[in-house]
Amino acid sequence: MCGTARSGCIAGVIEIENVSKRRGRVTVLDGVSFVARPGRVTGFIGPNGAGKSSTLRILLGLDHAQEGRALVDGSPFTALRRPLTCVGAVLDGSGAHRSRTGRAHLRWVAASNGLSRRRVEEVIELAGLESAANKRVRGYSLGMGRRLGLAAALLGDPGVLVLDEPFNGLDAGGVRWVRELVRTRARAGGTVLLSSHLMSELAEIVDDVVVISGGRIAARGTLDTVTGEHGSLEDAYFALTSS
Numbered sequence: 001m002c003g004t005a006r007s008g009c010i011a012g013v014i015e016i017e018n019v020s021k022r023r024g025r026v027t028v029l030d031g032v033s034f035v036a037r038p039g040r041v042t043g044f045i046g047p048n049g050a051g052k053s054s055t056l057r058i059l060l061g062l063d064h065a066q067e068g069r070a071l072v073d074g075s076p077f078t079a080l081r082r083p084l085t086c087v088g089a090v091l092d093g094s095g096a097h098r099s100r101t102g103r104a105h106l107r108w109v110a111a112s113n114g115l116s117r118r119r120v121e122e123v124i125e126l127a128g129l130e131s132a133a134n135k136r137v138r139g140y141s142l143g144m145g146r147r148l149g150l151a152a153a154l155l156g157d158p159g160v161l162v163l164d165e166p167f168n169g170l171d172a173g174g175v176r177w178v179r180e181l182v183r184t185r186a187r188a189g190g191t192v193l194l195s196s197h198l199m200s201e202l203a204e205i206v207d208d209v210v211v212i213s214g215g216r217i218a219a220r221g222t223l224d225t226v227t228g229e230h231g232s233l234e235d236a237y238f239a240l241t242s243s
C-alpha cells in the first residue's frame with residue numbers, strides 16, 4: 001500500500017537526526033535529535049517558540065533544515081509515494097479550502113491519494129463530523145476544523161500519526177476521542193508523535209517524552225525517565241525548561 005520507492009513504510013520509525021535550522025541570524029533549532037518508535041506515543045513538549053512546529057514542518061517536508069535529517073523508515077517524507085497511506089499529519093488548521101464542504105475536501109484529498117469515497121464516509125463518522133460534513137469549511141468552529149484535519153489525516157489509515165497540538169479547540173468529547181485514537185493506534189503498532197501544552201492530558205497517554213527548549217533538546221526518554229524525581233510531568237517540564 002504505502003511506501004517509498006526505496007524501502008516501503010513498514011515499521012514507521014521517525015528519526016530526527018541532528019537537525020539545525022536558522023532563520024536569518026536566529027537559530028530556531030540547534031542539533032535536534034530524537035526517535036519516535038512504533039507501538040508508542042511520543043509527546044513533544046516545550047514552551048511557545050521552542051521549535052516544536054518547526055521540527056514537525058521539517059519532518060513533513062514543509063520546510064528545510066540547514067543541517068541534519070528527518071526521516072520516516074530511513075527516507076525523507078517527500079520520498080513517500082503515497083504519503084497519506086504512510087504518514088497522517090495535522091499541523092495548524094484543517095488545511096481545507098474555506099469555500100469547500102468538509103465532505104468535498106475529504107473526497108478531494110482521497111482522490112489525490114487513490115483512496116475510496118467509502119473511506120471518506122468512514123473517517124467522517126470516526127471524526128464525528130456527520131452533521132457538519134455538508135457545511136462549508138468557512139462556517140466550521142475551531143474544533144470542527146480540528147476534527148476535519150484529523151479525518152483527513154486518517155484517510156489513508158497510516159501507520160504514523162504526526163499531530164501538532166491535537167487537543168486545541170476540541171470539546172470534551174473531542175479530547176476523549178483523540179486520547180483513545182492515539183492510544184488505540186499505538187497499541188496496534190502505530191507510531192504517534194504529538195505536541196501539546198496540556199501536561200496532565202499528555203501524562204495520561206504518552207509512553208515517551210521529548211522536551212525542547214530554545215531550539216535544543218532538554219530531555220528525552222520514557223515518561224518515567226523524564227518525570228524522574230519530579231512529582232509529575234508538569235513539574236519536570238518546568239524544571240527542565242526554566243532557564
Ligand SMILES: Nc1ncnc2c1ncn2[C@@H]1O[C@H](COP(=O)(O)OP(=O)(O)OP(=O)(O)O)[C@@H](O)[C@H]1O
Nearest residue numbers: 023026028046047048049050051052053054055197
Ligand atoms: N515563518 C517564520 N518566520 C520567522 N520565524 C519563525 C517562523 N516560524 C517560526 N519562527 C520562529 O521559530 C521559532 C520556533 O517557532 P515554532 O513555531 O517552531 O515554536 P513552537 O515550539 O511550535 O511554539 P508554539 O508552542 O508557540 O506553537 C520561534 O522563535 C518563532 O518565532
